[in-house]
Ligand SMILES: Nc1ncnc2c1ncn2[C@@H]1O[C@H](COP(=O)(O)OP(=O)(O)O)[C@@H](O)[C@H]1O
């Protein structure tokens with residue numbers, strides 16, 4: 169047992185206890201699968217898929233894609249400069265650093281659905297409040313991730329840019345951004361993918377797009393339509409993941 | 421006024437925050453036009469600290485640093501930036517900007533003297549581009565000008581850094597162990613290049629080195645630091661074995 173210490177035993181015991189209580193809390197119980205047949209019956213209702221609605225659902229999917237793209241991309245646009253004021257090494261003062269760090273934490277800690285529900289009361293139903301909700305949450309997430317990349321950036325180029333007499337902000341942009349850019353893109357594409365799933369959930373509360381269609385089809389038991397919705401969602405996620413990895417390959 | 425020192429350090433002391441020892445103690449130095457100074461010393465002796473005081477990257481705890489007769493320790497950030505534009509500096513790890521080409525890296529040497537928005541969008545006049553190309557030619561990298569710097573060898577990277585420093589049109593040339601990560605042959609060629617540039621542009625040059633033979637071959641004056649103090653200041657010929665034992669014991 170060369171790799172293990174007594175401490176590891178305690179960690180394992182601790183984890184087992186945690187798993188036990190979490191299972192109790194979530195009523196986790198595999199014997200409930202007695203009704204497995206029900207699920208098979210239910211799923212068989214999905215086929216054949218309702219091809220009639222395919223063209224219309226493709227348009228709805230594109231709406232979802234637009235929501236996810238706008239939400240994550242504008243999130244990135246705002247997060248990028250904020251990350252520089254929220255990073256210890258590039259912030260103007262400890263006060264600004266603290267203030268922006270806390271603000272980003274706040275944005276991150278509020279789930280999109282909560283932003284969505286709040287904005288709904290102001291702007292009403294539709295994709296617009298959903299996009300805003302995704303932007304706000306992503307500013308928080310990407311702002312934190314990018315500020316951590318900034319703090320970990322190699323100081324060499326930063327010294328060099330100071331040495332040529334460049335202004336601070338110019339020096340920071342040139343000496344840090346090229347270094348962290350591939351990682352920024354990785355984070356961004358991951359957030360884009362997450363934003364697709366989020367816009368589905370926001371569709372359930374009237375945010376539009378394929379998510380709202382999925383919700384409606386479920387409500388009226390139109391399972392052959394549900395099948396189309398799920399199929400399109402899977403295609404979308406795979407496509408974004410694929411383009412993301414292609415672009416990252418190009419950049420690195 | 422040309423007869424006076426370009427740079428003068430007077431009773432400079434540096435103590436880093438949280439440290440209970442001085443990194444540099446009562447340090448006095450005058451650097452005159454035409455001098456090619458090599459600085460010897462063990463690692464931790466204070467060489468980097470000293471060089472960073474010269475261009476204001478490090479503010480002394482006490483004492484004064486004069487550049488062309490003005491005490492730069494009194495300067496604000498803007499004043500220090502102006503001073504730095506007059507001093508080209510190269511580093512052990514080259515400190516180039518990754519993902520940018522040789523030409524793009526060299527062009528950043530002008531950043532201290534130009535409009536920030538032009539820097540940001542990368543607008544350079546024909547004249548500025550020509551000067552960059554000239555600097556790249558003088559370090560013999562013109563065929564690599566569009567190559568990304570990550571794809572260069574160590575020696576080539578240092579030459580890019582030298583071209584970047586040249587584009588500042590500096591009066592002073594500083595090197596913080598610029599050949600410490602290079603093989604002996606390449607190190608010698610880099611020193612040779614620095615010496616040619618030093619003479620052509622009539623610079624004052626100060627370089628930290630580990631390699632005593634390089635110092636003896638190229639320097640007009642040698643300094644040695646130990647525990648933050650200047651223990652030798654004289655001609656390269658007079659750096660005897662005894663001195664080396666004292667410096668590196
Ligand atoms: N940023 C820093 N903070 C605290 N101590 C430092 C810092 N930089 C250097 N020192 C200390 O100051 C002394 C001189 O360091 P340095 O100037 O880097 O020496 P050299 O370049 O000759 O190796 C060393 O004892 C080093 O540990």
Ligand SMILES: [Mg+2]
Nearest residue numbers: 467468469597
């Ligand atoms: Mg050093």
